[in-house]
Each structure stands twice: as structure tokens, then as C-alpha cells.
Amino acid sequence: MTPIKILFFGDIFAKIGRQGIKKILSDLITQYQPDLIMANAENLAHGKGVTETTLKEMQEIGIELFTSGNHVWDKNDVFAILNKKDSPLIRPANYPEGTAGHGEKIVKIGLNNLLVVNLVGRVFFRENFEDPFQTVAKILENHKKDKLAGIIVDFHAEATSEKNAMGYFLDGKVSAVIGSHTHVQTADERILEKGTAYITDLGFTGAKDSVIGLDKKIIIKNFLTQINEPGEIPESGTCQINGVYLEINPKTQKAIKIERINTEVEV
Numbered sequence: 189m190t191p192i193k194i195l196f197f198g199d200i201f202a203k204i205g206r207q208g209i210k211k212i213l214s215d216l217i218t219q220y221q222p223d224l225i226m227a228n229a230e231n232l233a234h235g236k237g238v239t240e241t242t243l244k245e246m247q248e249i250g251i252e253l254f255t256s257g258n259h260v261w262d263k264n265d266v267f268a269i270l271n272k273k274d275s276p277l278i279r280p281a282n283y284p285e286g287t288a289g290h291g292e293k294i295v296k297i298g299l300n301n302l303l304v305v306n307l308v309g310r311v312f313f314r315e316n317f318e319d320p321f322q323t324v325a326k327i328l329e330n331h332k333k334d335k336l337a338g339i340i341v342d343f344h345a346e347a348t349s350e351k352n353a354m355g356y357f358l359d360g361k362v363s364a365v366i367g368s369h370t371h372v373q374t375a376d377e378r379i380l381e382k383g384t385a386y387i388t389d390l391g392f393t394g395a396k397d398s399v400i401g402l403d404k405k406i407i408i409k410n411f412l413t414q415i416n417e418p419g420e421i422p423e424s425g426t427c428q429i430n431g432v433y434l435e436i437n438p439k440t441q442k443a444i445k446i447e448r449i450n451t452e453v454e455v
Contacts, residue, residue, distance in 0.1 A: 189437055191444050192297055192338055195220055196366055197227040197251075197431035198373065201394030201401040201421070202235040206242065207455045208427025209393050210249050216449070217250065220433050223297045226304070227393070227431075228342060228368045229254035229277060235401055235421050237262030238277065243269060247276065253295055255306045256280070257344035257369055258315065280308035280344060281327060282318040292327055300337035300438050305362075307354075309345025309369075320345075321357055328361055337438035338363040345369055348388050355386040363436045363443050366390055371400035373430045373450060383442030391430025395422040396452055427455045 195216060200209055209227070217225075227246065232238040236259055243254065254277045260266055269277050270289025281291020292305045305327055307320040324341065331339075339362040343354050351367040358365050360382025367374070373391025380386050392401060399407040402419030410416055429452060435445040 189439055191435040192224070192300060192302065192438050193220060193222045194340070194434040194436070195222040195225045195431060195449070196340070196390060196434065197225075197393050197429070197449075198368060198389070198391040199228045199231045199371060199393065200246065201231045201371070201392050202233075203423050204421070204425070204427050204455050205392070205394040205401075206232065206245060208429055208453050209246070209251075211455065212429055212451065212453045213249050222433070224253065224295060224302065225251045226253045226255065226340075227251050228256060228344070230256040230258070230260040230344075231392075231394075231401070233263050237266060238269065239263050239265040240269060243277065252276065253293065253304060254278070255304065255342040255344070255368070257308055258313065278304065278306045280306045280317070282307055282320045282323040284318065291323075294334070294336075297337070301335060303331055303334070303336050303339045305339065305341045307341060307343050307345075309343065309347060309350045311345065311347035311350045313346065320354065324358065336441065338436040338441050340364045340366065340434070343367050348374075351388045355380060355384065359384045359386075363441050364434055364446065366432060373448065375448070377432065377446045377448050379443050379446060383440070385434055385443035385446035387432055387446065387448070390432050390448075391428070391450065393429050393431070394427065396426040396428040398422055424455050426452050428452045
């Protein structure tokens with residue numbers, strides 16, 4: 189049995205994140221020899237949203253599939269991207285019916301089919317999303333007759349409790365539940381009892397010396413004054429590269445390995 193090998197990078201945040209992943213990706217490809225490279229792209233274009241240009245920039249270095257979250261709508265380009273046939277970008281599946289784009293995608297890896305599902309949490313969000321638990325249950329039901337080698341879920345959520353619950357809810361039903369959104373990598377990667385790889389948050393790819401990607405001085409000032417001044421994004425310095433490496437058994441859909449990626453590069 190040859191496992192399916194996947195590199196999945198946390199939110200690529202603005203220019204520094206794009207430049208950082210461009211500098212280091214070839215080394216990581218040499219190290220891990222992935223069959224598929226994924227990334228969360230909701231902050232790709234200057235920390236908010238995604239554009240045709242920034243998405244193409246990341247595709248050109250080898251990232252094939254992009255998940256997202258609640259910030260994906262911040263650039264108008266996204267509607268055209270999401271509505272393209274066979275778009276490389278998906279959005280959370282539990283947005284209301286009729287929302288642009290799709291919340292799931294089947295990716296061909298050699299002779300294998302991999303299902304990728306994107307969800308967004310409800311705890312601490314102002315939007316009124318559909319229930320992510322019921323949504324993913326319906327998606328899995330719809331695909332139960334498909335011959336799938338694996339299923340990966342990007343759960344874009346704030347609350348660690350909601351992410352933990354989703355991991356246990358889907359244990360044995362999917363290959364991996366990968367949390368995203370907070371930009372802070374958690375150290376709880378593991379394979380759950382029934383064979384599902386899990387991490388609460390895979391972190392982000394962006395400025396290390398920052399507050400989740402934004403200029404630390406401005407954000408500290410905002411906390412001190414309670415005046416919300418827009419944050420600036422560092423364009424140079426140390427870029428942290430966060431993500432996970434996964435191995436999946438295509439015969440059983442179960443995870444064999446999950447390894448955190450936490451490295452850095454100067455930009």
C-alpha cells in the first residue's frame with residue numbers, strides 16, 4: 189500500500205506569506221514528496237480575500253487546491269473565481285444555499301479520488317451560518333457510494349471546543365479534520381481512536397514578528413486605547429511557515445501520519 193501524501197499550509201497571509209512559501213516550498217517538496225499540496229487562501233491578497241493574480245501566483249509554485257473561510261469575500265474577484273468550472277478554490281459548505289462557489293471538491297490523485305470539504309464554525313462568529321455538523325453529515329451521506337481514497341475537512345473556526353467536537357464527531361468517518369482560522373498553530377496533532385488525523389489549528393504562513401499577521405505596535409495600541417485603527421502588514425522580515433503533512437491509507441481512508449510543519453524563512 190502506497191500512502192497518499194499531502195502538504196496542507198495554514199492561511200497564507202498577504203505578500204510576505206506568498207513570498208515566504210515561494211522561497212521554501214521546493215525544499216519542502218523535496219523533503220516530503222507530496223501527491224497534493226493545499227493551502228487556506230482566505231487572506232492571500234493583502235491579508236483580506238483572494239484575487240485572480242494572487243491565486244495564480246500560488247498555483248504557479250505548485251499549490252493545487254485552496255480552502256478558505258469567512259474573509260474570502262473581501263475582494264470582488266472571488267465571485268468569478270468561485271463560479272469557474274472546476275475552480276481550485278472552495279468556500280465553507282455551510283454558507284446559505286445559493287452562495288457563490290462550492291464547499292467541497294473531489295481531487296484526482298493518480299487513480300485515487302480525494303474529497304476535500306470546507307466548513308466554518310458558528311461560535312464567536314457574527315454571521316448566521318448553517319450547522320457545520322449537520323452540513324458535513326449530509327455531504328458524507330451524498331458521497332457514501334463514491335469510491336474515495338480519503339476525505340479531508342478544513343474546519344475554519346474560532347473556538348477550540350467546537351473544533352475538538354468536530355474532530356470526535358467525524359472520527360472514523362473522514363481521514364483528517366484540520367482546524368484553521370486563528371493563525372496560532374496548536375501542538376495537539378494526533379490520530380484519533382478510529383483513524384482520523386486531527387489538529388485544532390494548523391497555524392498560518394505570514395509575518396512571525398506580528399499579531400496574527402498584523403503590525404504588533406498598532407494592534408497593541410488598539411487594545412490600549414480601544415480605538416480600532418486599521419492594522420498594517422509587514423512586508424519583510426521572518427516569515428513563519430505553518431502547516432501539516434499527512435499520510436492516508438487509500439484502501440481504508442484512515443490516517444497513517446500527521447506531522448506539524450513549523451519552520452521559517454527570511455523575506
